[in-house]
Amino acid sequence: MHEYPITKSIVEIAERHGREAGASCVARITLVVGERSGYIPESIRMYFDAIAKGTLCEGADLSVVPVRPKLRCPACGAEFERKPYSFACPACGTDGHPTDIGKEFYIESIEVS
Numbered sequence: 862m863h864e865y866p867i868t869k870s871i872v873e874i875a876e877r878h879g880r881e882a883g884a885s886c887v888a889r890i891t892l893v894v895g896e897r898s899g900y901i902p903e904s905i906r907m908y909f910d911a912i913a914k915g916t917l918c919e920g921a922d923l924s925v926v927p928v929r930p931k932l933r934c935p936a937c938g939a940e941f942e943r944k945p946y947s948f949a950c951p952a953c954g955t956d957g958h959p960t961d962i963g964k965e966f967y968i969e970s971i972e973v974s
Contacts, residue, residue: 864904865912867966871905872912875971879917884973887921891972895928895965902927917973930963 871890879887894902902925913919931940934950934957941951948956 864900865908867900868905868908869912871968872909872916872918874968875921876917878971879973882973884917886974887918887971888974889922889924889970889972890918891924891926891969893926893928893965893967893969895930895963897930897963898966900966926969928963928965931960932957933960934958 871892875887875890892902892905894900894905905925906923909918909923913921929942932943932948932950933940934953934955936955937950937953939950939952939957940960940962941957943957944951950957
């Protein structure tokens with residue numbers, strides 16, 4: 862349910878961008894959403910249609926670029942995606958540590974027409 866306020870903010874930002882550009886509508890919004898960001902893309906999409914109704918964003922394509930989390934190996938510095946049931950670095954076998962990769966959440970682009 863915490864996707865509702867963030868989706869409302871996305872619509873407000875995109876609509877403001879569209880108005881400043883003198884556009885008649887927002888055609889597409891591209892979001893970057895890390896799997897560890899705490900936001901669920903499907904929930905954002907569900908709220909988006911309802912919130913965008915009656916705005917410049919109504920009917921816009923909402924595209925999501927997912928970012929998978931990565932670990933960093935403290936021994937060799939390699940960044941890698943964790944395999945199920947393992948934290949081992951594929952290069953050297955040392956257990957990796959969490960990084961901020963996969964926590965991203967931002968608007969990558971807004972296309973207007």
